[in-house]
């Protein structure tokens with residue numbers, strides 16, 4: 001469980017998180033909100049990259065102020081936006097092996113872990129490719145693999161599908177679903193309301209450094225999203241026009257309409 005208690009944070013005296021309470025566990029939690037509302041700043045507190053100005057963050061009971069980012073990274077993996085900037089090895093295998101090697105695992109353990117991780121993100125067979133030759137979706141999945149190789153319980157994914165075409169986006173979405181099935185807690189930072197509708201179990205909306213909403217996905221989509229500067233997914237607009245209520249996929253909508 002990650003527990004955020006009365007979190008305040010200021011950059012150079014300017015407060016951008018203003019008293020946030022949050023409990024996050026084994027779930028897909030979408031963190032949404034306008035540009036500059038504090039999403040990335042909040043997420044960076046969850047693996048200790050930033051430390052609270054006031055309040056505290058506990059990761060499975062560990063106070064982030066008392067632990068290094070290296071220690072916390074074993075619990076909370078952070079996949080940054082535009083992950084290609086983080087690749088520096090000449091092969092996919094070496095890229096994924098880097099973290100486990102640094103943990104001091106021996107060669108056979110490292111190899112086993114790399115194979116397992118590449119399987120988990122659907123990149124088996126890519127071991128000898130150079131990271132820069134991968135497609136956008138493959139790069140995103142490699143970035144997830146590099147973090148996953150540390151076996152963290154929680155994953156933070158910052159705009160994991162931005163800039164991807166449909167097929168690549170699907171591959172990342174399927175990876176996220178399978179990570180959830182494997183028992184990971186996933187914090188998804190996104191501006192894409194379709195993605196929120198498809199994946200999230202719970203949504204936290206940040207506005208101006210404060211929580212404006214925290215609740216189940218269905219309740220989130222019953223808000224007047226336009227008032228919050230957010231766009232309602234077309235699927236839900238259509239469902240409403242058809243009187244079908246809340247649905248999360250085209251198949252679900254079709255099923256309701258046929259009844």
Ligand SMILES: Nc1ncnc2c1ncn2[C@@H]1O[C@H](COP(=O)(O)OP(=O)(O)OP(=O)(O)O)[C@@H](O)[C@H]1O
Pocket residue numbers: 011012016033034035036037038039040041042
């Ligand atoms: N390193 C920094 N130094 C000073 N101010 C910063 C820094 N990083 C972010 N900020 C400011 O903190 C506020 C919150 O930024 P943050 O990146 O957390 O928002 P966000 O919700 O993730 O935005 P976006 O949707 O644009 O990614 C913004 O006003 C931003 O300008």
